[in-house]
Amino acid sequence: MSANPSSQSAVRNYISGQFRADAGRAMEVISPLDGQAISEVPLSGRETLDEAVAAARRAFTSWSKATIKERVQVFFRFRNLLEKHKSELTELIRLENGKTYGEAEAEVLKGIELSEFACSLPQILSDEIQEVSKGVECRTTHAPLGIVASITPFNFPLMVPLWTIPNAISLGNCMILKPSELVPMSAQRIAEMLHEAGLPDGVFNIVNGDREMVEAICDHPDIDAVSFVGSTKVAKIVYRRATSNLKRCLALGGAKNHLIVLPDANPEISAANIAASMSGCAGQRCMAASAMVAVGNTEHIVQRICEESQKIVPGQNLGAVITGAAKERIERYITEAEAAGAKVLVDGRNAVVPGKEGGFYVGPTVIDHVTPDMAIAQEEVFGPVLVIIRTDDIDKAIEIENKSPYGNAASVFTENGGLANYVIERVSAGMTGVNVGVPVPREPFSFGGWNESRFGVGDITGKSSIAFWTKLKKITSKWDPKAWKDWAS
Ligand code: NAD
Numbered sequence: 368m369s370a371n372p373s374s375q376s377a378v379r380n381y382i383s384g385q386f387r388a389d390a391g392r393a394m395e396v397i398s399p400l401d402g403q404a405i406s407e408v409p410l411s412g413r414e415t416l417d418e419a420v421a422a423a424r425r426a427f428t429s430w431s432k433a434t435i436k437e438r439v440q441v442f443f444r445f446r447n448l449l450e451k452h453k454s455e456l457t458e459l460i461r462l463e464n465g466k467t468y469g470e471a472e473a474e475v476l477k478g479i480e481l482s483e484f485a486c487s488l489p490q491i492l493s494d495e496i497q498e499v500s501k502g503v504e505c506r507t508t509h510a511p512l513g514i515v516a517s518i519t520p521f522n523f524p525l526m527v528p529l530w531t532i533p534n535a536i537s538l539g540n541c542m543i544l545k546p547s548e549l550v551p552m553s554a555q556r557i558a559e560m561l562h563e564a565g566l567p568d569g570v571f572n573i574v575n576g577d578r579e580m581v582e583a584i585c586d587h588p589d590i591d592a593v594s595f596v597g598s599t600k601v602a603k604i605v606y607r608r609a610t611s612n613l614k615r616c617l618a619l620g621g622a623k624n625h626l627i628v629l630p631d632a633n634p635e636i637s638a639a640n641i642a643a644s645m646s647g648c649a650g651q652r653c654m655a656a657s658a659m660v661a662v663g664n665t666e667h668i669v670q671r672i673c674e675e676s677q678k679i680v681p682g683q684n685l686g687a688v689i690t691g692a693a694k695e696r697i698e699r700y701i702t703e704a705e706a707a708g709a710k711v712l713v714d715g716r717n718a719v720v721p722g723k724e725g726g727f728y729v730g731p732t733v734i735d736h737v738t739p740d741m742a743i744a745q746e747e748v749f750g751p752v753l754v755i756i757r758t759d760d761i762d763k764a765i766e767i768e769n770k771s772p773y774g775n776a777a778s779v780f781t782e783n784g785g786l787a788n789y790v791i792e793r794v795s796a797g798m799t800g801v802n803v804g805v806p807v808p809r810e811p812f813s814f815g816g817w818n819e820s821r822f823g824v825g826d827i828t829g830k831s832s833i834a835f836w837t838k839l840k841k842i843t844s845k846w847d848p849k850a851w852k853d854w855a856s
Pocket of ligand 1: 581604
């Protein structure tokens with residue numbers, strides 16, 4: 368029997384179908400909307416992880432033997448629960464993460480889409496069979512890996528966990544989720560809904576915690592694979608530590624997404640898309656527009672981007688950033704760029720939302736004449752900030768994008784198909800767009816960047832994730848074609 372976490376003030380660990388308190392270290396969960404404490408999260412350690420892994424291992428014996436058609440039945444029901452509880456989940460995401468209602472609702476809708484993809488896995492997962500020589504047949508099966516961990520960031524408390532949970536579990540694995548300690552509440556509802564959807568106890572578990580728990584996951588001898596989504600700094604730590612312990616690991620990191628804007632781009636479409644991409648989720652998206660490389664005379668487009676940005680108001684159609692420290696960091700980047708000679712066209716510093724003075728808000732910010740050597744041009748700001756780097760040449764624009772160590776997303780804005788192809792072929796990013804501000808590949812296409820935005824092989828969602836969550840078994844069979852005759856006669 369699982370307790371109902373929504374009736375409790377504190378976040379719990381979820382092990383073997385039970386919500387459990389932990390009397391050890393804990394921290395407050397703060398709502399970025401107004402800076403008020405909304406809950407408390409345990410910062411558990413190795414002992415809790417041992418219990419979760421043991422529960423998962425027990426559950427694995429029967430879960431891994433169920434057919435995939437049986438396993439995905441849970442996600443048909445789970446998908447319907449997401450839809451049934453959409454408005455409540457939207458409010459919860461908004462409360463713990465600080466997004467606008469529309470952004471939080473879009474996150475739930477994306478969670479539904481991810482669950483639907485998992486429901487389609489029996490149709491997608493086609494094994495191969497071939498007679499490789501006379502009387503000899505080879506076939507493949509996808510076997511589950513075993514116990515897998517998913518470590519997630521603060522910026523999508525529901526969606527990023529659902530990048531991994533439906534696919535990994537449908538493919539026969541048992542999972543330990545370690546949500547971000549900044550936004551641990553949506554994960555509690557995921558556990559409740561999976562329970563209600565009929566997932567057997569122990570197949571899905573939650574361990575709450577911080578760095579100590581992540582390190583324990585990377586070191587645990589009975590965890591077979593680790594997926595991670597978060598900053599590049601931590602992605603490198605996790606990838607190195609998990610693989611040095613001989614685990615399979617896929618670690619998605621941060622981003623610095625470049626938008627190359629050519630003079631012939633449609634000003635209205637480009638400006639609307641770029642302003643929305645830069646400011647959506649308060650710029651706290653690994654797919655957010657961060658650096659616009661303006662080629663030639665794009666003055667009219669820059670002007671429109673400023674006009675669009677001025678329509679974006681903190682506390683109305685712009686959410687909060689995650690912490691007071693994040694607000695300070697973002698504003699410091701802006702101030703340092705200004706001091707280094709950049710021109711702040713739209714200034715989001717010192718934003719205050721009446722009635723929510725304790726909240727963490729940064730207004731939309733557009734900074735022109737940024738040079739590629741400035742920190743704000745190179746580093747991930749993770750706030751509603753667009754830097755504009757001017758250049759007179761398309762190849763120089765591509766060179767600027769290529770020099771970034773990241774490689775999550777890149778877009779080009781132009782009306783010219785040939786030039787669009789020219790840029791897309793040359794940018795060094797895993798997810799690219801033409802006249803699209805946030806080029807997220809929708810299901811069934813997979814999500815994943817290049818370079819320092821992803822460590823490991825393959826993408827985290829879609830068909831590409833099947834290889835990560837399974838082991839391929841090859842079966843070669845040879846039968847004596849005459850052997851059955853005597854027996855049958
Ligand atoms: P983060 O790296 O600080 O935290 C991610 C997870 O790692 C959390 O669960 C956290 O508890 C844990 N963690 C933090 N510091 C750690 C340490 N020193 N050692 C071990 N574990 C540690 O990331 P965040 O601030 O929560 O999220 C924002 C970042 O995530 C941004 O860089 C963003 O670009 C990135 N992100 C990337 C993608 C992608 O698909 N590439 C998607 C979403 C977010």
